[in-house]
Amino acid sequence: MDMRTEPYILHEEPGLKKYCACGLSKNKPYCDGSHHGTGMHSYKVEIEEERTVAICGCGQSKSKPFCDGSHLSL
Ligand code: FES
Known part of the structure; x- marks a missing residue:
């Protein structure tokens, strides 16, 4: 990933991302x-319904592609 220190907050429509x-x-x-x-x-993720997701931008998450809060300890 990159060197962000926070996740990408995305409003996703249903579909394969x-x-x-x-x-x-x-x-x-x-x-x-x-x-x-x-x-x-x-990372291929099927979004079943419209929702907001937090995608890891720091590269440290143990639940990629999603943010698990690991960036808070950077
Ligand atoms: S942005 Fe990487 S764990 Fe939150």
Whole structure:
């Protein structure tokens, strides 16, 4: 991921979301395909219903792609 010290708070509509796992996307927190060739893959999350999500921006979460509050100890 990147060096943010807080999550990305997103209001998501239902559907399949792909969040960046490699840290190279220019459209974080979403995947833009920049991981191709790195051996890494995006986090694929099916959002069942409209809701707000907190996506980890610090890279320390143990529940990626979601924020688990680990950024609070940075
Ligand atoms: S932003 Fe990474 S754990 Fe919250």
